[in-house]
Amino acid sequence: MIKIGPAGSSGLGNLKGVCKVAEMDLDCMEVEFTYGVRMDLETARDVGALAKEKGVILSVHAPYYINLASDETEKFTASKERILASCERAHAMGARNVTFHAGFYQKRTHEKTYQLIQKALMDLKKTISRKRWQVTLCPEVTGKTSQFGSLEELLRLKEEIGCGITVDFSHLYARHRGDVDYGRILNKLPKKFHAHFSGIEYGDKGERKHIRTTERFFKPLAKELVGRNLDITIINESPSPYEDAVMMKNVLQTLVLGGCHAA
Numbered sequence: 001m002i003k004i005g006p007a008g009s010s011g012l013g014n015l016k017g018v019c020k021v022a023e024m025d026l027d028c029m030e031v032e033f034t035y036g037v038r039m040d041l042e043t044a045r046d047v048g049a050l051a052k053e054k055g056v057i058l059s060v061h062a063p064y065y066i067n068l069a070s071d072e073t074e075k076f077t078a079s080k081e082r083i084l085a086s087c088e089r090a091h092a093m094g095a096r097n098v099t100f101h102a103g104f105y106q107k108r109t110h111e112k113t114y115q116l117i118q119k120a121l122m123d124l125k126k127t128i129s130r131k132r133w134q135v136t137l138c139p140e141v142t143g144k145t146s147q148f149g150s151l152e153e154l155l156r157l158k159e160e161i162g163c164g165i166t167v168d169f170s171h172l173y174a175r176h177r178g179d180v181d182y183g184r185i186l187n188k189l190p191k192k193f194h195a196h197f198s199g200i201e202y203g204d205k206g207e208r209k210h211i212r213t214t215e216r217f218f219k220p221l222a223k224e225l226v227g228r229n230l231d232i233t234i235i236n237e238s239p240s241p242y243e244d245a246v247m248m249k250n251v252l253q254t255l256v257l258g259g260c261h262a263a
């Protein structure tokens with residue numbers, strides 16, 4: 001199953017956002033803590049109960065201000081706390097996947113950065129299992145070359161510490177300046193993962209910003225997705241995530257129907 005939904009509630013608030021997801025016949029929604037975790041646990045439980053009632057799958061995006069490779073103790077500690085606060089709310093909401101951008105290379109080598117982030121994630125995993133939170137840490141494929149998070153780095157983390165991953169296909173597009181082969185990428189991925197997609201503007205250093213998703217931009221990915229037996233959630237992160245998620249769902253449905261007619 002390929003499940004599709006918006007990032008955030010487009011300013012409606014999470015409760016109304018969940019209702020809109022259901023009304024628009026979408027499947028999932030990512031609760032955004034991108035500028036800070038500002039939700040108490042009671043609200044998290046309410047959002048989770050409503051999502052369950054409406055059959056909407058929730059995930060969580062932890063704040064942007066995270067650097068698990070920072071050598072400044074204060075920043076490092078705050079980064080871990082932000083992820084844990086996100087996980088606690090995710091657990092209260094019944095959201096499994098917790099997405100975040102893990103950190104920056106700064107002046108370190110890629111390998112050293114990897115080691116620091118790996119260690120931090122192992123510590124976080126320990127805390128999560130001690131607290132018995134039913135969540136999966138899903139560091140994200142990032143869009144800027146200064147950010148830790150190439151597909152290879154994330155697959156290595158998954159392999160070595162058993163975390164999840166968030167595959168942002170538009171970030172991959174930006175990292176490789178439009179030179180992407182979605183088929184080859186999907187061949188490297190497991191059957192089950194969490195994903196992001198939207199239109200994207202990029203420059204020499206990668207991602208500039210997320211923009212509206214056109215059918216033309218989504219189709220090359222959609223064509224590669226439909227033939228595979230995947231169990232994935234794709235969150236649309238465009239400035240109009242509900243509308244673009246509906247478009248993506250329609251494109252996939254048309255491709256699937258077209259495939260059946262051809263057969």
Ligand SMILES: [Zn+2]
Nearest residue numbers: 140168196237
């Ligand atoms: Zn993303």
